[in-house]
Every structure is written in structure tokens, then in C-alpha cells.
Amino acid sequence: MRVLVVTAVPAERDAVTRAFGAVSEARVHHVPGAGLHRAGPFDVLAGGAGPAAAAASAAFALASDGGYGLVISAGIGGGFAGVAPVGSLVVADRIGAADLGAETATGFVPVTELGFGRTWHLPPRSLVREVAAATGALTGDILTVSTVTGSADRAAALLAAHPAAAAEAMEGFGVAEAADRIGVPALEIRAVSNAVGPRDRDAWRIGDALAALTEAFGKLVPVLEGWTHHDRHDS
Numbered sequence: 001m002r003v004l005v006v007t008a009v010p011a012e013r014d015a016v017t018r019a020f021g022a023v024s025e026a027r028v029h030h031v032p033g034a035g036l037h038r039a040g041p042f043d044v045l046a047g048g049a050g051p052a053a054a055a056a057s058a059a060f061a062l063a064s065d066g067g068y069g070l071v072i073s074a075g076i077g078g079g080f081a082g083v084a085p086v087g088s089l090v091v092a093d094r095i096g097a098a099d100l101g102a103e104t105a106t107g108f109v110p111v112t113e114l115g116f117g118r119t120w121h122l123p124p125r126s127l128v129r130e131v132a133a134a135t136g137a138l139t140g141d142i143l144t145v146s147t148v149t150g151s152a153d154r155a156a157a158l159l160a161a162h163p164a165a166a167a168e169a170m171e172g173f174g175v176a177e178a179a180d181r182i183g184v185p186a187l188e189i190r191a192v193s194n195a196v197g198p199r200d201r202d203a204w205r206i207g208d209a210l211a212a213l214t215e216a217f218g219k220l221v222p223v224l225e226g227w228t229h230h231d232r233h234d235s
């Protein structure tokens, strides 16, 4: 099974491909708007930051190659305190658009309550379980946000609205939207580089998180090879 992996930036893409050694130019396949770096069963794409860039990049790659059996949104992310510490790995039980909705006099209302759109994508449960077991990742909701949380108040508001949130990042929901349109399942895997809360960029442990991502992808191949057709319909 070939797997499309979508990261935000090249450093995250290279952390994934590093699990399989360096990628030579001959292993880069160009599709409109991006280069796919081929490593093991993965085609890895740095699609840009934020849900719109991620959705556009994933959609182009998926439309260029009908052979993908799975799409993974991967990279670093923020972890909610007490749930996902810096250095941990999170696999999404659910991939959610945390701020897709309307602000009203009584608070935030998700688009689904306004009568349109969707706010969650559900990765196949069996695969989430197996990936978590193989990599030592914890599982929980991963929120997609367009603005990195920078205050304790905003972190608390997100947790109040989404009590099962483990982590936040900026691309997962966009990747999952593209995957859903073409009927391919999606996963999200985040290595936690920082705590969700008051902004302290100097405290971000990006190197450690990228190393955790490399280690995790090195462990994924047997899991994906063993993922059966039956399991693929277990969502």
C-alpha cells in the first residue's frame, strides 16, 4: 500500500524520509505545486502551513496518483498540558476543525450547528490503535487551528470546547478533507514540540520532536503492511 504523507514544512518532510535514509533527486516526483519525496512506502510532501495549503497540496497529490491507500498528516505540534507532554507522540482519534464556526453572543458555535459543513474526521480505529501500540504514541483528538494558541485563556477555551483534545496543529483537518473527497482514509500523527498555552518560542523543542517523528515513521512500515482489508473498513 502506498501512503501519502503531508507535512507543513521541508524540515518535517525530511524528518519523515530520514527514517529511510537520504532521498536523492531521482526519488523526487514532481506534481503540480510540490515535489513528492519517495521513501519506503511513503510519498512525502511539504504542502505548506495551515489547513488551506495542506488541503490544496493533498488534493493535487491525490488527484495525480490514484494509488494511495492512506493519507497521513504529520509533523510537530502543540500538546495540551497534563495530556501530551513535550517530546510525546500523538495519533489522532479524531481530527477536528477547532475554530470553524461562528462567534455568537453565547459563545462559539461550530459550523455543524449552523446547519452546514463538518468539524470532525474519524481515522480508522484499528489503525489508530495499531500505530499507537507500535510507536508508543498516546491517542486523543488533534485540533486543527489557523492561529497557534498563545495564551492560557485560549488553551482553556479550546479544552472546554473539546475536552478530549490532546494536541493542536494547523494542517490535519485540511488533509483529511482532501482525503475524504477521494475516499481515502486519513491519519494524523504529531510529535509534540511545545505546550499549548502562553507563547514561548524559545522553549519549543523542535529538534527533539523531529527526531521523535523519524523514530515513529521507522516503526510504521510493518503496521501498515499488516493492516488488513477488513480493518480498512473499521472506522
Ligand SMILES: O=C(O)c1cccc(C(=O)CC[C@H]2O[C@@H](n3cnc4c(=O)[nH]cnc43)[C@H](O)[C@@H]2O)c1
Pocket (backbone or CB within 6 Å): 008, 009, 011, 012, 048, 049, 050, 075, 076, 077, 078, 079, 145, 147, 148, 149, 168, 169, 170, 171, 193, 194, 195, 196, 206
Ligand atoms: O524552525 C524550525 O526549524 C522548524 C522546523 C520544523 C517545523 C517548524 C514549524 O514551525 C512547523 C510549523 C507547524 O508546526 C505545527 N505546530 C507546532 N506547534 C504548534 C502549536 O502549538 N499550535 C499549532 N500548530 C503547531 C503547525 O502544524 C505548523 O504548521 C519549524
